[in-house]
Amino acid sequence: MPSAADKLSRTTLAPARDYLLATLAAGLGCLLALAVSRWLDLPNISLVFLSVVLVVAVRSSVGPALLCALLSFAAYGFCFLPPTWSVVVHREQDVLTLMFFLLIALLTGNLAARQRQQLLALQASQRQTQSLLGFVEQLSSAQDQRDLLAAMLSQLDLPAERLCLLSRDAQGNWHQADGSRLALSELERISAEHAWQNRHPRGYDSHSLTHPHWWWWPLMDADQPLALLGMRTAQGDPPAGEQRQLIDVLLPLMAHALARVQLVETLGHTRLQHETERLRSALLASVSHDLRTPLTAMRGNIETLQLFIDSLDTATRDDLLQSTASEASRLDRYIQNLLDMTRLGHGGLHLERDWVAASDLLAAALQRLQPVLQHLQVRMQVPADLPLLWVQGALIEQALVNVLDNAARFSPPGGVIDIRLNHDGETFSFAISDQGPGIPADEQTQIFDLFYTAARGDRGGQGTGLGLAICLGMLNAHGGTARVESTPGQGTTVILKLPLQHPDEGARHE
Template identity: 55%
Template sequence: MSDSTRADALLAGLPREGRGRLKVFLGAAPGVGKTFAMLQAAHAQQRQGVQVVAGVVETHGRAETEALLGGLLQQPLLRSEYRGVLLEEMDLDGLLKAAPPLVLVDELAHSNAPGSRHAKRWQDVQELLAAGIDVYTTVNVQHLESLNDKVRDITGVQVRETLPDWVLQEAFELVLIDLPPRELLERLREGKVYVPEQARAAIDAFFSQTNLTALRELAMHTAAAQVDADLASGYRQRGQEAPALRGRLLVGIDGDEQAERLVRHACRVAQRRHLPWSVVHVDNGRLRDEAARHRLQAAQQLAERLGGEVVLLRAGEVARTLIQHASERRASLVLVGQSRDLLRRRFFGAGVAARLLRESHGLEINVLDRDAQPPTPRAAVKRVWVWRHYLLALLATLLAAGLAWAVSSVLALPNISLVFLAAVLLVAVRSSLGPALACAALSFLTYDFLFIPPNFSFSIQREEDVLTLVFFLLMAALTGNLAARQRRQLQALRETQAQTNQLLDLSRRLTVATDRQAVFSAAGQHLDGWQDVQACLLERSADGLLQVASGGAPAFTDNERAAAEWAWQHGQAAGFGSDTLPHGRWWWWPLAVDDQPLALLGVRPRSGEPLTAQRRRLLMALAQPLAQALARARLGEQLEAARLHGETEQLRSALLASVSHDLRTPLTAMRGSIDSLLALGEAIPLDDRRELLEGTRDEAERLDRYIQNLLDMTRLGHGSLKLARDWVAPGDIVGSALNRLRVVLAPLRVHTEVPGELPLLFVHAALIEQALVNVLENAARFSPAQGRLVLQVQVRDQQLCFAVSDQGPGIPLEEREKIFDMFYTAARGDRGGQGTGLGLAICQGMIGAHGGRILVGDGIDGQGTCITLCLPLPTQPATESEAP
């Protein structure tokens, strides 16, 4: 045995992380002492310091049981009224909120009151286990779903409250509570199980010694199967060879009366042999009535509850398809039901079971005998449409006879039969095998009556005519059978193509969806094309509530919202047509990847009937690519966030690298001047001291401009820059900017051209002044000593423009678009010197906030750079002279 196999066995033996353990007390019948044994085990746990809470315990008035229950903490029951009857149920939410280490839940197969969250109590137990709470529970063997038919055959009573077998198989511990039938009957007569009146009725109906013995045997077999499974797991954990799984069990079902019986029998066989099992239905296109469809759907749902896999195949040959599927899945056992003794199956195929026995090689074929009970009669109204096909067969025969009579004088007798063969083919293509065979028989009789001598008689004089008629009937039957088979295959292919087209259409829409909202939009557009259902998609909002992401905003009841929340939290189907909160109108299916819910698919059938199994499987198939698309969109969002985080880190590094020098340079100069003044004091001449102080002030102003640039850029980036607009004269902006930069511009020859009559600007004056200061400082920094710098203000195309031209080295054409990027410093030209690289970026943000733009061109006489700030001119305010 490999180490990985042993590791898997060890992991399987441990409880799942965060999940509680289930201990089941199994009995053959009521009264054997399951509840009493459960309470004794609970007291033992309580003596060891474990907090035990009785969620629901049925004492049935037994004094000994009530005495044991009295020593335990009990969770109050919920009371509700249904049709005038007061019902009490376990408070599931109260137990989940209290979260005790151990909860007692009696009668695991109990059906909850209408309106409860779950239809069955075992589903409540599953939710307690998922919350990490250990559960002790009791159940009788007749409540196991796979034994339902056997219990009915033994006792004559159809048990209605059942639970899937996998619930017991997942139990951490199974305890068999056994009591001999004679002792149980004695307890029953003494009134220790039921009250005397009920006891007498129970003995007469259910509690006979024969019935109890048979039920006791079933309980022992169930416990033995669990012991075998535990033993095999123990061997694997020790690294020793254990009985290996031998292939797979396939059970083929149809829409007949024994479908559910086959599923239950298959479940029991799979448990005894430790085999995984699948329920396979081969749809060959044969028309079925509504009752057969319901029986097939019920059998498939039963298989899902019992833990089996449901497979739907489409093909014309049932037996051959089962054999091929068994080979693909490496199955070792195929179980089918006995075919009906119908004439057409004897002549054409001899039934599925016979063909499996004849054609399979190396497969074990088991055939379950048919139930002795008579089949349920079918309503005649459901078969009306079938008789239309037989009417078509009759009309086709009459038309063929008329046409053959018309051409009988021209064609030879053997050729006339081809007319009837054409009619048979037409009926086979338009209907099914039954009407085609009927048309063949009618054509045979008509051909004999009208055209075989003696005419107008069914007698035949010549022996060769008998052979002709026999061959005609054989050819008609064969061609009709082949045509009907091709028609069924064509119908199956059309249905398969329709489902494939659904998947292809959704996949095509999802392929072009790049984000989460686009995925929801694509899915909504696809589901809106379904006429028989209303669909929507829900997602979690930022505050944790479910909200509609696609499909409109339908109104949901509290029950439907509770079902949606439960489906999201537990990753299972809930709502209409399921076993969890089924009293709403919506069916919910979680869209999850790696057990992480991403969205919720809601479907409401417009007909008011639950979704068929085939429809649910199609929706679940569509949900897979939809969930993958949502996961892909989420991954894209995470990658984008990571990219932005990386760019932010890169920006931060660039900022630190850029400003470290430019902030340190003025600080160093200021510190040197201050140190000189402190060290020498009065020894420094007055003019020198004044020069040091002025230098310190200039460096402080320079440092202030750097910091102001950083603050402005931060405000622009976070969108917190507020525009306090007012009317201002362009000349005032120019004068203030030049005054702030008088020291910086002192080494240059500055020429200004500001006309006296300029329109007013409705702007944030401080921001426009700062932008102009940044441009002037940028031009001054890279202009040569005694170079010219020209500032022009003029009106162009309903815009007022501030143009700053210098005689610096200029900016290459390929870099003129990049100079407005933050921290970009050109290798040559105006951005080649020291600086944070924020000046022009801030200018662009400030001017852009006013609806303006910045242009870059050549400088004075084609040398240097010209940067122009253009601002839109609004309608000028009315002056006092213009006022009325």
């Protein structure tokens, strides 16, 4: 911001320049009048001088306009009224002419200058109004306290280190908008405490606290302080008068915006706590059901084998063993999903990429799901010119397992699962379609949400709601996406897309 010395220099130099220009304008007006005097009558020559006075008044202010009027009055009498080139006026009518000329020049100059001042005041008011509207727009779009502080910095034209927004925690510690602690001297801390407790600005009007570096304004909501706006000034000097007036105008606007931001943050915390509790309950219910169900089946099979192994025929024993192995595989997939969910949730998924053939990933996923898919038909469309994928194969394989397992659970006995692999030069896609009941349009955007399970299909509510959510997380980790296409009663298609990347490009996304 410009210093006080700079402002004083401008306010003193500008009038001096205007007075000099007014003098030059009067001289130029005299020369112009002399040049056209042979074609104009004496009364009309005064119009030349009046025009010059009017121009000066419009371009400057009252003082230079009055000076130009006086100089024009002297030049008109000296150069044009008989006897010319003399300060003596012989005729009474010429004296009256001069007096009327001076009066009209003064009135014209004063009126024009005042009109200009009013115009400048209106323009300044318009600029201030537009600036305030921009400030209000910034405040209305602010998402947090840092955005509010940035808007105030822009409006006051201050560097970031000169302004702060302090909030107070339950322990009485002051925190900035970004959550960091602000180092305050004892004097500055006392000043901030006083502003907070007494609900009025503190610093510049205090006789007991001399030369604090920070000046404080409380942001009030009704009678309660929300935060303190602090300004650091050079050598403890108070803010300039215009700056203080601007701050007084901006403070109520910022206080209302801060109240809105704090309310949104409070609602967000409440919603997060509610969502956390909901997810915790869903996870406990999921763990309770999906761990107990396969364990119960495995335990029943094993107890049957223990009690009746001698009386069971070979086919029955094989069925029990196969059922136990199938339930163990189901339990293993569920535990793997829980582990993957934990890794995704804690940001611990670090990719170890390698060149992998998409057909190999698909074959491995189908092999793992062979017991689940044995009563279904699987049709594949795999072009011969498929490029290799730069991915962590185990994660993409697990994503395919989750989608295929989901399709198998929704498919009717003997149903068909279609798998299509394709690429367009920039992205690679897996499209997996089933012949299940489909998904209603209003639920299609939710199937990748954590713990979301569809209410239709053969599996009903037996799903964990983890598989597709984890699938999306694994694809996102590779820069990919997933979406669903479905028509109720006609099946569902899940499309997984991965970017085709060079190893160097893949490393930059890590």
